[in-house]
Amino acid sequence: MHKTKTIEPFFSPKSIAVIGASNTKGKVGYTIFANMKKAETKNVYPVNPKYGNVQGKKAYASVSAIRKKIDLAIIALPPQIVPDSLEECMKNSVKAVIIVSAGFSEVGEETLTKKISALIKKYPKTRVMGPNCVGVMNIRSKIDTTFFERSRMEIPKKGTLSFISQSGALGSMILDWVATQQFGVNKFASYGNAMDIDEADLLEYFGEDPKTKVITVYLEGARDGRKFFNIAKKVSKTTPIIVLKGGKSDETRKAASSHTGSLAGSSDVYNAVFRQSGIIQADDLLDLFNIAKLLEKEPLPKGNRVLVITNGGGFGIVAADQIISHGLKLAKLSKKSEDELKAALPRASIGNPIDLLGDADIESYKKAIGAAQKDKNVDIIMVLVLFNLPTIEAKKIMSLKKARASAAKPTVVCAIGSDYTKKYMKKIEKAGFTTFNYPSVAAKALKEMVSYAAYLKKTR
Numbered sequence: 022m023h024k025t026k027t028i029e030p031f032f033s034p035k036s037i038a039v040i041g042a043s044n045t046k047g048k049v050g051y052t053i054f055a056n057m058k059k060a061e062t063k064n065v066y067p068v069n070p071k072y073g074n075v076q077g078k079k080a081y082a083s084v085s086a087i088r089k090k091i092d093l094a095i096i097a098l099p100p101q102i103v104p105d106s107l108e109e110c111m112k113n114s115v116k117a118v119i120i121v122s123a124g125f126s127e128v129g130e131e132t133l134t135k136k137i138s139a140l141i142k143k144y145p146k147t148r149v150m151g152p153n154c155v156g157v158m159n160i161r162s163k164i165d166t167t168f169f170e171r172s173r174m175e176i177p178k179k180g181t182l183s184f185i186s187q188s189g190a191l192g193s194m195i196l197d198w199v200a201t202q203q204f205g206v207n208k209f210a211s212y213g214n215a216m217d218i219d220e221a222d223l224l225e226y227f228g229e230d231p232k233t234k235v236i237t238v239y240l241e242g243a244r245d246g247r248k249f250f251n252i253a254k255k256v257s258k259t260t261p262i263i264v265l266k267g268g269k270s271d272e273t274r275k276a277a278s279s280h281t282g283s284l285a286g287s288s289d290v291y292n293a294v295f296r297q298s299g300i301i302q303a304d305d306l307l308d309l310f311n312i313a314k315l316l317e318k319e320p321l322p323k324g325n326r327v328l329v330i331t332n333g334g335g336f337g338i339v340a341a342d343q344i345i346s347h348g349l350k351l352a353k354l355s356k357k358s359e360d361e362l363k364a365a366l367p368r369a370s371i372g373n374p375i376d377l378l379g380d381a382d383i384e385s386y387k388k389a390i391g392a393a394q395k396d397k398n399v400d401i402i403m404v405l406v407l408f409n410l411p412t413i414e415a416k417k418i419m420s421l422k423k424a425r426a427s428a429a430k431p432t433v434v435c436a437i438g439s440d441y442t443k444k445y446m447k448k449i450e451k452a453g454f455t456t457f458n459y460p461s462v463a464a465k466a467l468k469e470m471v472s473y474a475a476y477l478k479k480t481r
Contacts, residue, residue, distance in 0.1 A: 022476070024222060024225065025225050025226045025229050027116070027117075027146075027148045027180075027223075027333050028029060028148060028218065028222060028223070028291065028316075029226075030092040030093055030116040030117040030148070030178045031093060031117045031119065031148070031157050031210070031218075032092035032159045032162075032208055032329045033151060033159065033162060033164070034062065034081070034092035034117065034155055034164065035061070035062055035064060035092050035204075036062065036064040036065075036066070036089060036090060036091050036092050036093070037057055037062065037064065037066065037091070037092065037093045037094070037095070038066045038067075038081075038084050038087060038091045038093070038094040038095070038110075038115070039053055039057055039065065039067055039068060039070050039094075039095050039097070039104055040068040040069075040070075040084065040094055040095065040097065040098060041053075041068070041069060041095075041096065041097035041098045042054040042067030042068060042075045042076070042080065042097075043072075044070050044075055044076060045075075048072065049097045049121065049168045050069070050097040051076075051207070052168040052169070052170060053095055053097055053121070053166060053167070053168050054067055054074070054075060054076055054078060054369075055166065055171075056165040056166075056169075056171065057095070057164075057166065057472075058076065058096050058163070059163050059458075060077075060162060060163045060164050060165065061162045061163055061164075061289045062162075062164075064089070066078070066079075066081055066087050066089075066091075066096075067079075067080045067081070068080070068081050068082070068083060068084060068087070069081075069082075070082040070083070070087075070363050075445060078246045080234060083109060084106075084109050084110055084113050084115065085113055091110070091112070091113065091115045091116075091256070092115070092117060092120045093115070093116065093117045093119070093166075094110045094115045094117070094119070095118075095120070095121060095156060095166045096110075096118060096119065096120045096121065096122060097122060097138065097168070098122055099122065099124075100122050100123070100124035100125060100130070100133055100152075101133065102135060103122050103133065103137070103152065104136040104137055104140065104221070104237045105284070107120065107137060107140055107149070108140055110147060111140060111143075111144035111147045112144075114146070114183065115147055116145070116146075116147065116148065117147070117148050117149075117150070118147055118148070118149050118150070118385045119138075119149075119150045119151055119154065119156040119157070119166050119276075120149065120150070120151035120152035120153075120154070120156060121151060121152070121154060121156060121166070121168065122151075122152050122153070122212075123152065123153040123213075124152075124153075125137070125152045125153060125214055125216075126145045126214050126216075126228075126268055127197070127213075127214055128154050134216075134419065137149075137152065137216055138216060138460060139465050142214060142228075147215060147329065147407065148217055148218055149175075149217035149218065150210070150212050150213070150217070150218045150313075150348045151212065151213045151214060151216070152212070152213055152214055152216065153189075153213035153214045154189055154211045154212055154213025155167040155168060155169070155189030155192065155193065155211040155213075156210070156211060156310070157209060157210045157211075158196070158206075158208065158209040159175065159206065159207075159208050159428060160177060160178070160180070160205070160206050160207060160208070160209075160314070161179055161207070161232070162178050162302045167193065167211075167374060169193045174193065174196065174200070175197055175198035175201065176196070176200060177196055177200045177205050177206040178200070178205040178206075178285040179201045179205045179206055179207070179271045179433070180204050180205020180207055180317070181205070181208050181232060181234035181235065181237075181317055181325065182204060182205065182206050182207060182233075182234065182235045182236075182237060182313055182317050182400070183207045183209070183210075183227045183230065183236050183237070184196070184199075184206060184208075184209045184210075184236075184237045184238075184241040185209075185210050185220055185223045185227070185236065185237070185238045185239070185240075186209070186210070186211045186238070187211070187212065187213070187215075187220065187239055187240055187241045187242075187267070187268070188211065188239060188241070189213065191239055192209060192211045192239070193236075195239075195306065195310075196209060198262075198310075199310065202310070202314070203314070203450045203455075203456065203465040204310075204313070204314045204317055204318065207230070207232050207233050207234075208227070208230070208232075208233065210223050215244045218302045219243075219244040219245065219248075219249075219254045220238065220240055220243060220244070220249060221243065221244075221245065221248045221249040221253070221314070221380060223423070224236065224238070224252050224253055224256050224262065225252045225255075225256060227260070228252075228255070228256030228259065228260050234260070234316075234317050235260065235261050235263070235313050235316045235317045236256070236260055236261065236262045236263070236266075237262075237263050237264075237309055238262065238263065238264045238265070239264075239265050239267060239386060240264050240265070240266055240267065241266075241267040241268050242268065243294075246290075246294065247295070247430075250294050250297070250298050252276070253294075253295075253298040253299070253300055254297070254298040254299060254341075257298060257299030257300060258299065258477065258478075258480060258481075261301060261473055262299070262300045262301065262311075262315045263300070263301045263302075263303055263309055263312050263316070264295060264300050264301070264302055264303065264467075265302075265306060265308075266291055266295075267277075267307045268287070283373075284316060295440040297415060299331040299473070299476045299477070299480070301469045301472070303469075303474055304465075306354035307462070308462075308465060308466070311462055311463075311464045311465070311466045312465075312470070313459065314455060314464045315455055315467065315470050316470060316473070318455045319431040319433070319455055320428075320429055320430065320431060321431075321473070321474040321477070322400040322401050322430065322431050322467075322471055322474055323400050323430075323474075324400040324469065324471075325348070325349045325350050325401075325471045326349075326350045326351070326352035326353075326398060326399060326400045327344045327349050327350065327351060327352055327399075327400070327401040327402070327403055327405070327428040328351075328352040328373055328374075328375070328396075328399045328401070328402050329341055329344070329373060329374035329375065329395045329403050330374065330375045330377065330386065330389045330393065330402065330403070330404045330405065331374050331375070331376055331377065331404075331405035331406075331407075331461075332376075332377045332379060332381040332385075332386075332391065332405070332406060332410060333376075333377045333379070333405065333407045333412070334370075334378075336407065336460075337374030337375075337376055337405060338374065340374070340403060340405055340435065340460035340463075340464070341363070341373070341374055343460045343461045343463075344403070344460075344464050344467075346464070347464040347465055347467070347468040348468055349401075349464065349467060349468055349471065350396050351373045352373055352400065352401075353373065353398055354372075354392075354393075354396055354398060355372065355396050355397065355398050355475060357396075357397070358392045358396040358398075359371050361392055362388065362389065362392050365388045365392075366385055366389070367390060367392065369381070369385070369389075370375070374405075375389050375448075379391060379407075379412075380410070380412050381396065381408055381410075381412060381413075382412045382413065382414065382417070383406070383413065383417040383418060383421065384417075385412065386404065386406075387420065387421060387424050387442045389430070390402060390404065390421070390424050390428075390432065391424055394424075394427065394428050394429070394430060394432075395428075397405060399430065400428055400430060400431075400470075401430060401431045401432075401433075401467055402428075402431070402432040402433070403433055403435065403460065403463060403464075403467075404432065404433065404434045404435070404454070405434075405435050405460065406434060406435075406436045406437070406445075407436070407438075408436055408438060408441065408442045408445040408446075409442065415444075415445060415448060417450055418445065418448045418449060418452060419448070419451070421449070421454070422451075422452040422453055425452055425454055426453060426454040431455075431467065431470065432452070432454060432455070433455050433456070433457060433467070434446070434454045434456045434457070435456070435458070435459065435460045435463050435464050436449075436456070436458070437458060437459060
């Protein structure tokens with residue numbers, strides 16, 4: 022069986038056992054079972070010899086006692102009894118096991134770690150994620166092995182972005198934040214100490230997943246550098262990979278090593294690996310998902326020439342400076358486009374930026390965007406809007422939807438302002454545009470998109 026097929030039971034199990042399921046609120050086993058009860062599959066079994074029932078469902082003393090085939094088991098037990106529980110799962114041919122329990126190599130514990138390692142070698146047909154992880158989420162099927170309290174965080178909407186995180190806590194924070202954004206999530210995996218399933222396995226799996234369009238990764242250290250490089254190089258040719266590397270300095274490398282027991286390694290080595298394998302490297306969490314949002318929603322550009330369209334001259338100049346500072350170029354409109362726009366918008370300043378002036382309305386923007394879409398000298402369109410000017414009418418914003426749908430070029434909208442502006446930005450998002458709060462953030466994301474497009478062109 023191909024390795025990526027052995028990972029599928031983590032995300033699409035037909036039967037699940039929660040080992041350590043509890044009736045006591047506040048315990049990890051309580052939250053995991055409460056979350057898993059909401060999954061599309063109803064074959065979710067609590068395993069705990071202390072109880073006859075767990076949260077209204079019949080409890081079992083062991084996995085063996087269930088007497089049904091189990092695809093996925095989640096172990097939430099004290100570390101000293103984890104190896105015995107894992108072995109029982111393996112002897113009962115459980116396809117996938119997630120060990121959420123901590124207290125292994127990340128704290129220097131050797132005996133229990135060696136026992137788990139020996140079991141993984143002895144029973145290779147059972148794939149293991151963890152220990153010291155929160156496991157997986159599949160937004161579509163509501164599979165959720167995490168112990169994140171649903172009342173304390175939002176679940177992202179369905180999308181095409183999949184997220185791999187070496188850190189479970191960081192993963193929960195990001196998922197909560199992503200739920201407030203305009204893009205959605207397909208699947209999430211936190212793999213912890215990576216004793217079996219590692220970041221490269223998950224990259225390969227998501228690279229073959231038809232519902233994953235972009236892969237984002239928080240990585241402290243690759244378990245097998247050569248394997249990671251080879252798989253990333255293969256996957257990046259079809260699916261963009263964006264990585265935020267934790268542990269870049271000497272001080273934080275030590276913290277990363279104790280966090281998940283990972284080999285953080287030299288930043289120079291990782292930088293070279295990322296560059297040569299086509300991985301996009303993010304500077305911070307905001308950068309990670311701004312780049313992802315752009316790659317998820319927009320077509321890849323043919324070049325690096327950006328046209329700015331604005332109804333505020335100063336705003337346009339600031340944006341143009343940011344575009345140039347990130348290594349992109351300002352597009353020069355063709356003579357034909359200039360003449361057409363001068364005839365259609367006689368009061369506007371036709372150049373780059375195109376300044377539609379303070380009394381511009383939605384029709385003015387439609388004309389400018391339409392001309393930019395047709396002009397072969399323009400690769401990317403950046404639209405800047407001051408929504409607090411009286412001529413921008415909310416009821417006419419959706420008329421931009423047709424213009425956006427026909428665009429074959431990345432087209433982003435930037436606007437800065439208070440709640441009034443935010444309300445209008447949501448309307449722009451509904452019209453199909455990718456939005457950013459600041460031109461500098463958009464320019465950085467566009468720069469990475471251009472670099473990725475150039476990498477693909479070079480490797481094909």
